[in-house]
Amino acid sequence: MRIEKTHDSVLADFASGFSGFPESVLHEGRRSLVNIFATAFTGCREEPTKAMLAAALPFSSGSHCTLIGRPDRVDLPLAASINTAGANIFDFDDTHEATIIHPAAAVFSALFAHAEIHGTCGRDVLEAFIIGCEVECRIGNAVSPYHYAHGWHITSTCGIFGAAAASGRLLGLTSEQMIDAFSCAASQSAGMAEMLGTGAKSVSMGNAARNGYMSAILAAHGCGGTDAPLTARLGYLNVYSDTPAPEALTDDLGQIWEFATNTYKPYPVGIVLNPVIQGILDLREHHGLSLDQITGIELFGHPLLQERTDRPRAATGRTTQVSAQHAIAIALLTGTATLDEFSDEAAQRTLNIGRPEVSFIDEPDRDITSVRIVVHLKNGQSMTQDITDAAGSRKNPMSDAQLEAKLMAAASRAGSSCDNRALLDALWSIDTSANAGNIIRMTGA
Amino acid sequence: MRIEKTHDSVLADFASGFSGFPESVLHEGRRSLVNIFATAFTGCREEPTKAMLAAALPFSSGSHCTLIGRPDRVDLPLAASINTAGANIFDFDDTHEATIIHPAAAVFSALFAHAEIHGTCGRDVLEAFIIGCEVECRIGNAVSPYHYAHGWHITSTCGIFGAAAASGRLLGLTSEQMIDAFSCAASQSAGMAEMLGTGAKSVSMGNAARNGYMSAILAAHGCGGTDAPLTARLGYLNVYSDTPAPEALTDDLGQIWEFATNTYKPYPVGIVLNPVIQGILDLREHHGLSLDQITGIELFGHPLLQERTDRPRAATGRTTQVSAQHAIAIALLTGTATLDEFSDEAAQRTLNIGRPEVSFIDEPDRDITSVRIVVHLKNGQSMTQDITDAAGSRKNPMSDAQLEAKLMAAASRAGSSCDNRALLDALWSIDTSANAGNIIRMTGA
Secondary structure, eight states, rough: OOOOEEEOOOOOOOOHHHHOOOOOHHHHHHHHHHHHHHHHHHHHHHHHHHHHHHHHHHGGGOOOOOOOOOSSSSOHHHHHHHHHHHTTTTTTTTTTTTTOOOOOHHHHHHHHHHHHHHHHOOOHHHHHHHHHHHHHHHHHHHHHHHHHHHBHHHHTTHHHHHHHHHHHHTTOHHHHHHHHHHHHTTTTTBBGGGGGTSSSHHHHHHHHHHHHHHHHHHHHHTTTOSSTTSTTTTTTHHHHHHHHGGGGGGGTTTTTGGGEEEEOOOSOOGGGEEEEEHHHHHHHHHHOOGGGGGEEEEEEHHHHHHHHHHOOOOOSHHHHHHHHHHHHHHHHHHHHGGGGGGGGHHHHHHHOOOOOEEEEEEETTSTTTTTEEEETTTOOOOOEEEOOTTBTTHHHHHHHHHHHHHHHHHHHTOOOOHHHHHHHHHHTTTGOOOHHHHHTTTTOO | OOOOOOOHHHHHHHHHHHHOHHHHHHHHHHHHHHHHHHHHHHHHSSSHHHHHHHHGGOOOEEEEEEEETTOOOOOHHHHHHHHHHHTTSOOOOOTTTTTTTTOOOHHHHHHHHHHHHOOOOOOHHHHHHHHHHHHHHHHHHHHHTHHHHTTTTTHHHHHHHHHHHHHHHHTTOOHHHHHHHHHHTTTTOBBBBGTSSSSSHHHHHHHHHHHHHHHHHHHHHTTOOOOOOOTTTHHHHHOSSSSOOGGTTTTTTTTOOOGGGOOOOOSSSSSSGGHHHHHHHHHHHHHHGGGGGEEEEEEEEEEEEEHOOTTTTTTTTHHHHTOOHHHHHHHHHHHHHHHGGSSSHHHHHHHHOOOOOOOEETTTSOOOEEEEEEEEEEEOOOOEEOOOOOOTBBOOOHHHHHHHHHHHHHHHHHHHHOOOHHHHHHHHTTTGGGTHHHHHHTOOO
């Protein structure tokens, strides 16, 4: 007999039973799906995806499910694992700014794989997707800021709860079963920031999706844990954080949506580099700036800009995603900043040609989405560019059309034969789809 | 170019390449295998095992591998998961006293499943098993005492490294690949003490075995992480412990064996209750003590005895495993203490008949393997029994014959049709087996 509900049970009630989604939240769900299908195309042929697939394919029980951008068909757990790993490889997926969680990747894949087998309607998939992302972000808030700073890969560790909640909702779990799914997810939550940029990061991401789905299936079969897996004295929040905030799980739940604060990246770089690239591309396009004119550059930015991106000698594609020196050079050389500009080859190109000298001036009060760029030229003159509310930030989000272009570019780069226009139309109108499995089926190579 | 080897690489060298096992360590390996097959029989038909099997069976890719004590045959990852979960359900498996890790469960299952498919010889399986347990215990030492006290289920979290090391050795990983396997394992290490006694604990145990094996397979396919997944600043030891001891990974490696300090339980109870049961059974057998004679009992023990086992009203089989009041009552009623004496029915029986009043007197200097029992009788007299070095402790280990009897009782209780004598002979002579898969094949129901 419960007198007062725990945070755990309030969150479980919400996950299994919430209805009454505002249209604005539903539309953010569709936008997030367009974005995550785009980034799934970007990662589908990378080395970690290929290694994970090769390792697990002998243990795939069937070919019911699509791998986005690939010809192989695999069973549900493996499809969930691989599509999630691919969608997150470049960290080009959505970002929940408060926690730096990329919420969608762990959540979407099992839902579409499930729909391929069970013919689930699009509206149910969309609602489950939103619920999963919301649960994931709220658990992320409840363990932040300690959790990520301590060394956890928060997108993996919290992603499994998103996958469990979303999958559990599709499976029709009761609220009590949903708590059991949370227990099973808590027992499997893993992933370390140390592994960022390596295959092992993709392994924990794949697990978040696969094991999140399995947590819901296990709960449906009666496998569970304790009454308060999140908030007990030895529960998830206390074990995974020294700054637990249980009220973040449930405050204004269903009224204020963490999911609606999601952002999407226009460029495949660490989020602090966005305003720099935007400013440099603008100087090139509108003021004719070229690399060989430059003697040096000053960046007045949030301290994280220097801390994360002062990497003058970054030599691999992956590390140039967080190198201001490379990003400026390649943007000036090519006039663009897509994944091709952050490859191993692109890194070599700017190392050979020479990257500009960059001085960082830390301004702690500056917003992370803004920068002042001062370029000193060989002719003794200088140019100044101020960016506020960079493209892709919450105050200046990517438009629906820009998200469409991101997906089309990604699919094209992956060599996909997918009818991108039809895929986009299907995602925008997912609410009316009788079988969401038909949507992901369009994306196999 | 490495100037000085990291602890990580020394441990990886050991895991992939150590040879020259002393006979005493090899024999401890055989003893540990007898014990873990015994406890695998005890857990093979419990609810968590059945739920895990039902949840995952639709995703099993084949029937190459045996489930101990069950008729089903499944694929390798699922066999690893289920056999490990079953072997650990009652915590009746082996105990590494320094960390309270149960080392064998996570390690043995994938090795035998692998042997069933690949026809691996018994000597290779035995050596891999010992290596896996040693790596697991050393990583446990390196994160203790903080790790378990903070809320981690150390048998799951460290078990995955044991499974990865053992599996990686069987797969012939190089030392560099072994480090990659450690990275993949670190990315998947999970399990919380909060879930003890529930199905969710079995889920993390199953994952330790399954994902440990997959870590080795992933490494063989080129999926890896960083150079020092264990000892880097944001590596495993620092993320999972506030008292990291990296030197524990490698001090006297291959000279002093943590694995050789393993112990085996004669009774299926929390380890602190062992001397109590031993003393009570002795009083019953040699002094005719019966439950209805008693007015009260005093237990002079290590403080953990009271802290863990003062549970006069424990009402389920699982909780009576840590109830001194029930353990004393049922031992006096039945003259034995097997799993049948720690069932839900047995709990009801002693609740109905009445359990004795027990007073605990904490003696901090007393060894955990000793107790003084003072029994006050209705006739005004009292009996005193002193136990030191209880059966199953390091100083008074179970004999080979007692381990055999434990396996026979467990197989019989599981209704197994296994030829137990032949199974035992095969385990004692595993070094000469051309195919260790034939050993586990004897155990299917």
